[in-house]
Amino acid sequence: METFSSIECFVRSAEVGSFAEAARRLSLTPAAVGKSVAKLEARLGVRLFQRSTRRLTLTEAGQLFLDEVSASLHTIQNAVANLASAEGRPAGTLKVSMGTVFGRLYVVPLLGEFLRRFPAINPDWHFDNRQVDLIGQGFDAAIGGGFELPQGVVARKLTPAHRVLVASADYLAAHEAIAGPDDLKLHDGILIRSPQTGRVRSWQLTSRSQQHSPLVLKARMTMSDSEAACATATQGLGIALVSMPFASGYLEARTLQRVLPDWYVDDGNISIYYAEHKLLPGKTRAFVDFIIEQFAEQGLTQRFSAL
CATH class of the missing domain: 3.40.190.10 (Periplasmic binding protein-like II)
Structure with missing residues (x-):
């Protein structure tokens, strides 16, 4: 059992690169985790980590050992958790x-x-x-x-991740008619900034007949949240490209309507x-x-x- 505990300390430390963080996740002290890994190294007769003040780095032997034991450790832990279920x-x-x-x-x-x-x-x-x-x-x-x-x-697919263009009826009534994607460049865009990169992505529109066209809107404003973009569009301030899960409530309430309803952006899946x-x-x-x-x-x- 002591060896199993030492292996668990080793695997957690390798995953996060720190005795301190591994200790936090295992509800132990960093000293206890370090001591446990040292005992495992002594038992195996090899050094598993190169230690520095900033981060742990696996040795070649440590990486080989991690590859051998990590999957088995998770399987054993899951088996114990399942048997221990109420x-x-x-x-x-x-x-x-x-x-x-x-x-x-x-x-x-x-x-x-x-x-x-x-x-x-x-x-x-x-x-x-x-x-x-x-x-x-x-x-x-x-x-x-x-x-x-x-x-x-x-990953298990839940739903397609489609994005659609939306605007208020007031905005559409007050601006030039939109017959196709090329007309969008004349219109104010409420653009979404990626939370991962901080940049506004370039999108390609796809039609029901699988035609493609780049999406070009005048950048009137940018936001980092699709829900906020929808709420802004209801005020007649521009056209927003938003995910269907956020747009659907506004479309059903008719506070927004789709622009170019035969066109959409295919952004993969929500899983x-x-x-x-x-x-x-x-x-x-x-x-x-x-x-x-x-x-x-x-x-x-x-x-x-x-x-």
Whole structure:
């Protein structure tokens, strides 16, 4: 058991590059983690880390050992967690990352039903529009779109990530008619700044017949939030390109209407992400299956499609 604990200290330290951060996640002291790793090195007869004042770096032997033991460690931990679940039901703290507004609008309303089914699970939900390090930061799952898929992480599609052009009826009545994408360059744009890069992205419009055209609007203003862009567009201040999950409520309430409704931007998918394990923790499996089920039952895939 002591060797297992030492291996856990080693794997956590390797993942985060720090005894102090590993200690925080394991609820131990940095000295205890360092001592445990030193005992493991003495037992193996090799140095696993090159230590510096700033960061731990794996030696060649350390990297080989990590590759051999990390997957097995996670499998054992998940097996223990599943057996320890209350009366065989999924249990424990469920750490999930999701976009701020998307999570509030479409995931938080599902929380009551989720907890009725799985009362032994304790949600620990983080709202952030940036991609998190799912494994390194200890998240069980994340919901979002446009994320790179790191090694060891899998994604299940929830809905297409379509973006559409929207404006108020007052704006459209007061400005030049828009018959095609080329007419957009005469109109004020409410542009979205990427939370990842801080830059305004260039987009390509796609038609229902799969024609393509660059999107060109006059940059009247920029924002970092699609919900804010929608609220601004309702004031007749310009045309915004926003994700369907944010636009749909305004379109249904008729406070905004689509501009060039036969055109949209295909931005991939909104997916649920989780670490790939042979034995996925019961709490994670319950959450993933529940979210996929609810998105299907509520017709959100169709609602968020621009087609």
